[in-house]
Each structure stands twice: as C-alpha cells, then as structure tokens.
Amino acid sequence: xxxxxxxxxxxxxxxxxxxxxxxxxxxxxxxxxxxxxxxxxxxxxxxxxxxxxxxxxxxxxxxxxxxxxxxxxxxxxxxxxxxxxxxxxxxxxxxxxxxxxxxxxxxxxxxxxxxxxxxxxxxxxxxxxxxxxxxxxxxxxxxxxxxxxxxxxxxxxxxxxxxxxxxxxxxxxxxxxxxxxxxxxxxxxxxxxxxxxxxxxxxxxxxxxxxxxxxxxxxxxxxxxxxxxxxxxxxxxxxxxxxxxxxxx
Amino acid sequence: xxxxxxxxxxxxxxxxxxxxxxxxxxxxxxxxxxxxxxxxxxxxxxxxxxxxxxxxxxxxxxxxxxxxxxxxxxxxxxxxxxxxxxxxxxxxxxxxxxxxxxxxxxxxxxxxxxxxxxxxxxxxxxxxxxxxxxxxxxxxxxxxxxxxxxxxxxxxxxxxxxxxxxxxxxxxxxxxxxxxxxxxxxxxxxxxxxxxxxxxxxxxxxxxxxxxxxxxxxxxxxxxxxxxxxxxxxxxxxxxxxxxxxxxx
DNA sequence: CGTTTGGTTGAAATGTGTCAAACTTTGTGG
DNA sequence: CCACAAAGTTTGACACATTTCAACCAAACG
Numbered sequence: 001x002x003x004x005x006x007x008x009x010x011x012x013x014x015x016x017x018x019x020x021x022x023x024x025x026x027x028x029x030x031x032x033x034x035x036x037x038x039x040x041x042x043x044x045x046x047x048x049x050x051x052x053x054x055x056x057x058x059x060x061x062x063x064x065x066x067x068x069x070x071x072x073x074x075x076x077x078x079x080x081x082x083x084x085x086x087x088x089x090x091x092x093x094x095x096x097x098x099x100x101x102x103x104x105x106x107x108x109x110x111x112x113x114x115x116x117x118x119x120x121x122x123x124x125x126x127x128x129x130x131x132x133x134x135x136x137x138x139x140x141x142x143x144x145x146x147x148x149x150x151x152x153x154x155x156x157x158x159x160x161x162x163x164x165x166x167x168x169x170x171x172x173x174x175x176x177x178x179x180x181x182x183x184x185x186x187x188x189x190x191x192x193x194x195x196x197x198x199x200x201x202x203x204x205x206x207x208x209x210x211x212x213x214x215x216x217x218x219x220x221x222x223x224x225x226x227x228x229x230x231x232x233x234x235x236x237x238x239x240x241x242x243x244x245x246x247x248x249x
Numbered sequence: 250x251x252x253x254x255x256x257x258x259x260x261x262x263x264x265x266x267x268x269x270x271x272x273x274x275x276x277x278x279x280x281x282x283x284x285x286x287x288x289x290x291x292x293x294x295x296x297x298x299x300x301x302x303x304x305x306x307x308x309x310x311x312x313x314x315x316x317x318x319x320x321x322x323x324x325x326x327x328x329x330x331x332x333x334x335x336x337x338x339x340x341x342x343x344x345x346x347x348x349x350x351x352x353x354x355x356x357x358x359x360x361x362x363x364x365x366x367x368x369x370x371x372x373x374x375x376x377x378x379x380x381x382x383x384x385x386x387x388x389x390x391x392x393x394x395x396x397x398x399x400x401x402x403x404x405x406x407x408x409x410x411x412x413x414x415x416x417x418x419x420x421x422x423x424x425x426x427x428x429x430x431x432x433x434x435x436x437x438x439x440x441x442x443x444x445x446x447x448x449x450x451x452x453x454x455x456x457x458x459x460x461x462x463x464x465x466x467x468x469x470x471x472x473x474x475x476x477x478x479x480x481x482x483x484x485x486x487x488x489x490x491x492x493x494x495x496x497x498x
Numbered sequence: 499c500g501t502t503t504g505g506t507t508g509a510a511a512t513g514t515g516t517c518a519a520a521c522t523t524t525g526t527g528g
Numbered sequence: 529c530c531a532c533a534a535a536g537t538t539t540g541a542c543a544c545a546t547t548t549c550a551a552c553c554a555a556a557c558g
Contacts, residue, residue, distance in 0.1 A: 051487075069397045072483040077397040091390070094383040099390050099488040126372070133382045134343040136389065141340070141348050143392035148318045148326040150400040151444025155546075186504065195400025197547055202506060234321040238300075239348040404514075435536065446515055451538060467523095 012173070013059050013111075016085030017131050019172055020243065027125050034121060036111040045104050048089055052098045056114040059087045063108030066189065067100050078193035080142050081105070081166065081185075085173050090136055093118055106184050134241075141239045150195040153234060158194050159204045160213065160233030167223060168237045180215075180222040208232075261422070262308050262360075265334030266380050268421055269492065276374050283370060285360040294353050297338055301347045305363040308336045312357030315438065316349050327442035329391050330354070330415065330434075334422050339385055342367055355433050383490075390488045399444045402483060407443050408453045409482030412463065416472060417486045429464075429471040457481075 014031050017023060023031070038061065041047060048054055050069065065082035079100065082088045088102045093115055122129035142165075149161050166183060170176035187205070191198040208214045213229045215222040223229050263280050266272060272280070287310065290296060297303055299318065314331035328349065331337045337351045342364050371378035391414075398410050415432060419425035436454070440447040457463045462478045464471040472478055 067393075069393060071397065071401050075401040077400040079393045079396045091386045094379065094386050095390070095490050097487055097490070099490070100393060123375070130343065133385070136382070137340045137343050137385055140385065140389035140392055141344070143389060143396060144316075144318060144328045144349060147328045147392060147395045147399060147444075148320065150396055151326045152320050152324040188504080195396075198504090199506085199548080200546055203546095206506085238346055241344050241346070241348070437536080447536090448516080448538085449514055452514095455538085 012061050012085040013087075015173060016135075017128070020131060020134065021127075027128055030121060030125055030128070034113055035117050036113050038109060038111050041104050041108045041110050043104055043107050047102045047104065047108075047110060048092075048098055049101045050098055052092075053096055054089065054092045054098065054115075056112045057087055057089050057092055057118060059111045059113065060084050061109040061111050063110075064105040064184065065102050065108060066105050066193070067102050068192065069100055076192045077195060078189065079146060080139065081193070083169060083173060083175065087132075087135065090132060090139075093132075105189060138241045141241060145239045155194065155196050155200055155204050156207060157232055157234055158196075159190070159201070159208065160229055161235050162190075162193060162233075163208075163214065163221065163223070164230055164233045164235035164237075165240070167226075168240055168242070172240075172242055178226075179224075180220065182219055183221050184219040261310050261334040262336075264422060265384075266377070269380060269383065270376075272377075276377055279370060279374055279377070283362055284366050285362050287358060287360050290353050290357045290359055292353055292356050296351045296353065296357075296359060297341075297347055298350045299347055301341075302345055303338065303341045303347065303364075305361045306336055306338050306341055306367060308360045308362065309333050310358040310360050313354040313433065314351050314357060315354050315442070316351050317441065318349055325441045326444060327438065328395060329388065330442070332418060332422060332424065336381075336384065339381060339388075342381075354438060387490045390490060394488045404443065404445050404449055404453050405456060406482055407445075408439070408450070408457065409462065409478055410484050411439075411442060411482075412457075412470065412472070413479055413482045413484035413486075414489070416475075417489055417491070421489075421491055427475075428473075429469065431468055432470050433468040 011032065013034075014023065014028060017031070036059070041063075047058060047065065060082050062084050065086075065088055066078045067080045067082060067088050068076050068078045070076050080088075082102065089098065089100075092098055118132075122132065145161075145165075149158050153161060167176055167181060170181045170183075175181060187201045188198040190205075191201045194201065196204075205214070205216070209216065211232075212224060213232055215224060229235075260281065262283075263272070263277060266280070285308070286305075290312075296307060296314065309331050311333050314335075314337055315327045316329045316331060316337050317325050317327045319325050329337075331351065338347065338349075341347055367381075371381065394414075398407050402410060416425055416430060419430045419432075424430060436450045437447040439454075440450045443450065445453075454463070454465070458465065460481075461473060462481055464473060478484075
C-alpha cells in the first residue's frame, strides 16, 4: 500500500515513527546509526522485571510482549501488549526504578539501546525526542482506556474492546489485514489482561464466536463484522492517537 | 522541614518540580515568568472535555480534580485524581485531541498556560522539558497501578490502596500530615474511581472503619495505623517515583 | 506415542450490583 | 437563624456476573 522508497521501512522503529510524522534523511540516518544490541528471546521469558534499574531500553523488532504487574498475593495484571516497533520500557530513561515487568508472549527479536545512546539521539534530534515523548503519552492513553475497560465494562464488552484495539494497533504497523490478525495469546494471558478468570475468558470467547463477532483458527483471529465488534467493545480509536488515515474505515 | 530560601516555594508548579530535582535560579525564574492565566473554577465543572483540541494546558494551583472517561452507555471511570502542582492535560502538548475529560471535585484555582509558552520554556530549558516528560511518565505509572488495582484487587483492598496513594501524593506536596488528610470526595466519586457502585463504596468504608484502618470526620480522613492500611491496600509507593525521603516512613 | 499445555464444561460459592426507601448532613433563601 | 430543599449516606433484600474447583478433552510437541 505504502510506497517503499527506502529499505529502512523494514526497521520497526523507523516504521513506527514514520507512521506519525515524516522523518528527515538526517533523522532517519541517526536512527539507523543507533547502536543496538539485538537478541532473540524465547517465549515466556521476562525481559525486565519490576525493581530493575536498567541502563538501557529495548525496542521490539518482532514478536509480542506483555507489560504486567503483580499483586502481593501473586495475581497478575497485564497492563498492555507490546508489538513490533514499541519500546515498552522507554520510561526507564527518566524513571530509575522499573515499576513494571515485561515478558515475551511469543519468541521475540529485541533490540537493546543504551540510555546513553538514546540521550545522545534526543539531544541531537529534538523532533525525535518529541516523538519519543509522544510515544510514552500514547502508551499512557492506552493505560487510561484500560482502566475504563477493566473498571466499567463487562467481560464480554471488555474482551471485544481489547480485540478491537489490537486490530487497529497491528494494522498500523502492518501486522493485520482488514479481516483480522495473528495473535498467539493463551486464554490465561487474556484473563490477566482483562482482569477476569481464564474460565470466564473461555465462556466469553465462545459467546463472541456464537454471536458471529469473531472467528478463530489456531492463533488467527478473524473479524467478520468490524462494525459490530466495535459496537460490542464500545470502541473508539481516538485514544490510540494514530494519524487519521491509519484508522480502519 | 525544608528551608524556605525563596517565596517561590508557594508556587505549586515550582514546588512540584523542586520535589524531584533542584532548579537553578535561571530555571526558577523562567517558571516564574511563565505567562499564566489564573481562573477560579467552581465545584463539579469540566475544565476540558474528551474530544477537545486545546491550545493550552493547565496547572492545578489549589483544589482537587479528577481525570475521567465515559463508556458509551454513560458509566464514568475516574482514572486519576489531580492535586496542587499537577498538570493533568500536559499530554495535549503532543496529542492534539484529548482522550479524557478533567473536572473539578472541589472549587479549584487553575493556571492556564499556552502550549506556545510551554514549548518556548522547554526549548530554552531542556532540564525542565525533561522534568515535564518525567511527570507524564509518573502519571502513566499511576494509570498502570490503577489497572492492576481495578483488575486484580477486591473492593476492600482497592479502596485501601487508593487511600494510601492519596496519603503519599498529598504528603509530597504538603497537603497531608502523618496522620491523614483532607479529601473532599463523595462516595459516588470514589465509586467511579474504584470501578464499583456507590453502595458498595459505603459498605467497604464501613468495614475499613470497623477494622480500625481509617477514621472519618467530615471530609477529613485519619489513618490510625499506616502500616496496616498499607498491608490491606497491598501498597508499595515505588510506582509514584518520589525522591526517597519523600516517602512516608 | 506419551506427556504437557491449553481449552472446555458443570455445579456451587461469592463478591458486587441494583433498586428503593430512609436517614443525615449541607447549603440557602426567607 | 430557622426551614426547607438538595445532596450525600446508610440500610435491606434480591439479582446476577464472575470465581472457584474439579474434571475432562483436544492439540501441540519432542
């Protein structure tokens, strides 16, 4: 769909930033020059943990992560999912101690970037600094929507809402088509994201399937009727703050 | 406790920033020079609304606000409270369309600052820009904790948690002493913050009183046993990212 | 293939919501 | 300063969404 003027379109970080505003050649080059240590991390591994004091952040190059917190009695709450192009712990650039953990939901390719390099990039390229700040603000907007979702929507609508969010977010980075996407997430992980039990996730998914709002084949999710799912999920993508034309029609 | 070298300590914005790092005279002066339009706003008024495209942000000089979102069927979820020194819609500096509304819970003194003036301040004083970015990150951390709170804690502990958070946040800006604080918030407003019904808020508060964890006289909240309330709320103030010595012992 | 992991089902328990009424406090105008 | 209205709090009975527990089934995997 997009023209592909540079092979750099394959760099998830650049792709993500380009989805918001146009980078200058200079800025694009600075991003390409960012020293990044790439590692492949197995499924279900913590990348960073609550309490850590990291000296670097990381970008997701491929795969899915979840950002989560635990209660004292061991219950887990996922507060957001991470997809290619996201920098889930960018906050650690300013906040010394991590208040969240990030784990892989699938095998992931992760690019670690030292805070030093990020600071350097930000001071040299104020527009990139602004874009990073903006990214953390959009992340905050997602958290707010999740508070609403978990606090005020019933399980059925809550699930529909998260499925809508993932459709739009994955679409924006080219990981979803018009009909759905690949989401290799277990029902227990959904439960931790929605604040309900895995048993109830199962029942809600069955209901959504019975109502014709979703179809599942393995880890592939199909959305036969986007408008209906949107309605069920009370979903308005404004909070994702995408460019207008990134939104699903 | 703090020495009072400047009368500027009374400026809530400066006080807030000073609570994180030391401002230079130059920076302090720049903040004092910030053109700010001050307005007194009555109780229960929206200051900004979801969908707005504001050209200015605002600082809370006194009073309490709530930041909230609504579901399609009219249920409200408060996602955070705002206290003196906070800038609840600082995000609008980067995100054109507001995804939240902010309303007064009490009469408030509000200082409006144009985005233009804020941009100017940020480019002239990178450390203040960093401090603002950091502020929005701490706000994000609070949202995350609220997702956990609403998603994974029962009403009783959820309430205890929010009461702990307010104790620590208010203490940090001098609005709480060691024993408690003034919090003029109705039970219905608590309900919207906790994602439960106002009736259940009432029952939970009675239980907390019966258990000796809180005492209430009008809008004054007393905490007879901080450690016990902390335990009940599963509260660890790390996510507020205060300076070490700001934490309640 | 057997073992593990994840999905599905049913029945009983429970936290929380809803509704409606009574009570109490707060604010205000006569 | 009283009287009344408005707003907020408290109570009880009942409904219901969701949890828990336990068992069973299906799919993935080495």
